[in-house]
Amino acid sequence: MSFACVYSRAQVAMDAPLVTIEIHITSGLPKFTIVGLPEASVKEAKDRVRSAIINSQFKFPQERITVNLAPADLPKEGGRFDLAIAVGILLASNQLGQLDLRQLEFFGELSLSGEIRPVLGLLSSLIANVNSEKTVYISAFNASEAALVTNCNTKHASSLNQVCQDLTGQQAIEFTLNIPQAEALTSRYTIDMAEVKGQAQAKRALEIAAAGKHNVMFLGPPGTGKSMLAARMATIMPPLTESEALETATVYSIIGKTINNSEWQVRPFRAPHHTCSAVALVGGSSNPKPGEISLAHNGVLFLDELTEFERKVLDSLREPLETRKVTISRAARQSEFPANFQLICALNPSPTGCHRDNRASPEQILKYLSRVSGPFLDRIDLQVELPKLKTHELQSTQQGESSEVIRNRVVAAQQRQYQRQGKLNALLSNNELDQVVTLDNESLAFMALVTDKLDLSPRSYHRVLKVARTIADLAAEKTVALNHIKEAISYRAFERLLNTLTRV
Numbered sequence: 001m002s003f004a005c006v007y008s009r010a011q012v013a014m015d016a017p018l019v020t021i022e023i024h025i026t027s028g029l030p031k032f033t034i035v036g037l038p039e040a041s042v043k044e045a046k047d048r049v050r051s052a053i054i055n056s057q058f059k060f061p062q063e064r065i066t067v068n069l070a071p072a073d074l075p076k077e078g079g080r081f082d083l084a085i086a087v088g089i090l091l092a093s094n095q096l097g098q099l100d101l102r103q104l105e106f107f108g109e110l111s112l113s114g115e116i117r118p119v120l121g122l123l124s125s126l127i128a129n130v131n132s133e134k135t136v137y138i139s140a141f142n143a144s145e146a147a148l149v150t151n152c153n154t155k156h157a158s159s160l161n162q163v164c165q166d167l168t169g170q171q172a173i174e175f176t177l178n179i180p181q182a183e184a185l186t187s188r189y190t191i192d193m194a195e196v197k198g199q200a201q202a203k204r205a206l207e208i209a210a211a212g213k214h215n216v217m218f219l220g221p222p223g224t225g226k227s228m229l230a231a232r233m234a235t236i237m238p239p240l241t242e243s244e245a246l247e248t249a250t251v252y253s254i255i256g257k258t259i260n261n262s263e264w265q266v267r268p269f270r271a272p273h274h275t276c277s278a279v280a281l282v283g284g285s286s287n288p289k290p291g292e293i294s295l296a297h298n299g300v301l302f303l304d305e306l307t308e309f310e311r312k313v314l315d316s317l318r319e320p321l322e323t324r325k326v327t328i329s330r331a332a333r334q335s336e337f338p339a340n341f342q343l344i345c346a347l348n349p350s351p352t353g354c355h356r357d358n359r360a361s362p363e364q365i366l367k368y369l370s371r372v373s374g375p376f377l378d379r380i381d382l383q384v385e386l387p388k389l390k391t392h393e394l395q396s397t398q399q400g401e402s403s404e405v406i407r408n409r410v411v412a413a414q415q416r417q418y419q420r421q422g423k424l425n426a427l428l429s430n431n432e433l434d435q436v437v438t439l440d441n442e443s444l445a446f447m448a449l450v451t452d453k454l455d456l457s458p459r460s461y462h463r464v465l466k467v468a469r470t471i472a473d474l475a476a477e478k479t480v481a482l483n484h485i486k487e488a489i490s491y492r493a494f495e496r497l498l499n500t501l502t503r504v
Contacts, residue, residue, distance in 0.1 A: 002026065004092035007105045008084040009128060010076055011121040013288065013335035014250060016128045020070045021081060023088035028064040034085075036069030039077040048079070048110045049086045056114035056161045061093045075333065077287070079109030080119040083137065086110060086160055087167070096168055105129065106163075108139045114160040118142045123253040126152045127246060135175070137163055146176070148249055148264055150242070189235045189266075193403040196232065198393040199225050200400075205384045205491055207406050210237045211413035212425035212470030214463075215321065215343040215379060217306075219493055220386030221354040226346035230302045233344055234267040235403035237300075238411050241265075244298045247338060251290050251297055268299035270341075274308035278316045288328040288335035293320050296341035306347040307371040314376050317343070321379045324427075347372070349385070349497060362501045369498065377494060378459045381426065381467050385493040413473040425466045425473070437465050443482045454495050464488045 002025045009016040032046045053060045067085055069076050084106035090096050107125060108116035118141035126149040129136055133153075138146060140156040155173040157163045165171040193203065202218065206229060209216045218226040240248065245265045252259055272281060272292045283291030293301055303309060320326045324340040351368040352359040360368075417424050421436055428436070439447065451461055465480070467488040472480045 002092055004088045004101075006084045006088040006091070006101055008081050008107060009105065009125040010074055011078065011080070011124065011254065012074070012333070013337055014124055014247075014254075016121075016124040017071075017074060018128075019074070019076065019081070021084045021088055022068040022070065023085070023092045024066045024068075025061050025089070025092045026064045026066075030062045030064065032065045032067075034067045034069065036067075036072045037075050038069060039075060041078050042069070042076045042081060045079065045082050045085055045110075048082055048112065049089065051112035052082070052110040052114040052160050053086055053089065055112065056159065056164070058090055058095055058164075059093070061089065065089060078119060079117070080107050080122075082110040083108035083116055083160065083163065087163065090164065096164060099167055101167075103134050104137065105134055106137045107142075108137070108157075110160060116140070116157055116159060116163070118145075120256045121250075121254040122146065123149065123246065123250040126154070127250065129153075143176075145249075145253060145259055148246060148259060189403065191232055191235060193232045193236060193406055194399040194401060196225055196228055196400065197396060198389045199229065199386055202229050202384050202386050203400070203406075205382045206233055207236065207410060208467060208470050208474065208491075209233070209342065209344075209382055210406075210410045211474055212381075212417070212466065213342055214381035214426050214467060214470065216345070217380045217383045217494060218344070218346040218386055219349045219383065219497070220346075221348060221388055224386040224388055226386060227302075227304055230271075230300070230304075230344045230346060231269065232403065233300045233302075233342070234269050236406040236410055237267050237342075238407065238414065239265045240267055240298055248298045251294050251337065254290060255295075268296055269302065270296040270299070271302040271304060274303075274305045276309075276313070278310075278313045281313055282316050282320065282326055282328075283337055284328050288330060288333070288337075290337045291326070293317065293326060293339040293341055294337040297338045298340055299342070301341045301343050303343070303345040306345040307368060309371075311371055311373060315373055318375055318379060343380070345380070354388075355497070355501075366498070366501050369494075369501075372494075374457075378457050378463075380494070381463045382491040383494040384491055385497075409474060412476075413470065416473045416476070417470075425470045428466060428469075430462055433462060433465055433469075437469050437480050439480065439485070440482075443480070443485050446482060446485060450489050454489075454492060454499065456495075460495075464492075467491065 004023045006021045008019050010019050034043055050060050087106055107119055109119055111117055116139040118139045122142050122145055126146055130151050136154045137157055138154055140158045143156045146154050154176045166173040205216055220226055249259045249264055270292050281292050283289055283294055320339040326337050326339045328335045349355040350360050350365050355365050468480045468484040471484045471487050
């Protein structure tokens with residue numbers, strides 16, 4: 001047999017398209033050619049595969065070898081195809097006998113000694129094989145990552161020799177049917193909302209934000225607990241479902257981040273430094289990779305010192321905040337990554353730290369705050385000012401509500417939303433919002449007055465109604481009342497501050 005066909009998968013953003021690896025061996029001067037749009041790392045597989053085959057006590061054919069990676073118009077990169085190419089060459093050169101590999105897929109980079117090394121982005125390939133009859137051969141180093149995917153038959157091998165012995169029936173590798181074991185949620189967090197002293201309004205805002213998936217902004221002098229509160233946001237959010245956890249883990253797999261099996265259902269918390277670029281935040285480069293907003297998928301993105309970020313960096317978040325995904329377009333390809341994150345941002349209300357210390361003029365404060373654009377501010381649902389704590393609050397030994405207590409209310413409120421509309425309130429379209437929020441005449445008049453006074457945009461107007469709907473859900477009330485509207489309006493601290501400064 002001088003022809004063989006082996007299967008693997010490429011990595012294209014979050015997808016794993018099937019790649020058919022065809023190997024043809026013919027007589028002629030020895031030559032090893034790889035075609036099918038391979039990038040440099042794939043072309044270098046020729047030397048890795050040759051040495052791995054020889055050092056695994058097999059014979060490397062001294063003939064003309066052509067390897068075709070189909071489809072030809074799909075770019076291939078990385079060392080993930082090494083194992084499949086080596087197995088295909090051994091099969092085509094009749095060193096493995098007559099084998100049917102149509103229900104097998106191979107993933108692994110080969111070392112010169114024949115050892116199988118791990119590959120990046122394996123999760124998407126395993127997910128593509130869930131509930132299929134195929135068997136997937138992977139590196140033993142990828143075992144912990146593969147354990148996150150249920151109902152996928154995998155075989156973990158440490159060398160090319162081990163794979164070949166299993167294929168020929170000499171020494172079998174046991175199947176691994178992966179079933180991740182979820183740990184108790186209480187053991188996953190080392191921080192708790194009960195540790196935060198005072199700041200009742202900020203805690204209430206976080207509870208509303210968690211219940212309805214709203215974005216939050218904290219304004220306050222240094223040391224008032226903005227970062228401390230943001231870090232505890234994930235502790236009051238429901239744990240990730242298995243599908244959400246897999247999607248988040250897949251993003252981390254693409255960048256080679258090790259996934260901790262004991263914490264894989266904990267929501268991610270990302271806090272990039274204010275010097276990060278737009279590419280680092282959103283994702284990009286010539287070979288598109290996920291940025292911080294995708295790494296925060298299904299979790300929390302915390303932007304501290306918001307006014308220190310470049311304006312164009314912040315404005316690059318405007319579209320992902322609406323679409324919950326980011327599309328990166330390059331001349332050769334277009335990649336899409338998920339970005340369903342919850343934004344929490346924090347800033348000082350003045351360049352001096354506090355707008356009430358009389359160290360900066362209203363003009364200086366306005367110039368400082370204008371670094372946050374209006375369209376970006378439009379996408380923030382809850383704006384809360386954090387005052388300095390009083391001495392008796394600092395010295396108090398009484399703890400507030402724990403994260404578990406708050407989380408239980410959040411879960412109950414979310415269940416009401418899913419039962420009513422199938423999604424959380426922040427994700428409602430305007431038409432859907434009209435169906436679940438019906439205001440009486442008094443509430444309509446109040447909203448008209450506030451809209452004119454705060455100069456709310458149509459987007460901000462609808463976001464106030466969404467927040468009011470979430471407040472009603474937390475109170476287990478079916479309709480949105482005037483008191484819910486008033487509380488929602490109270491979380492517009494940034495806009496009130498701007499109005500105050502412009503009138504001075």
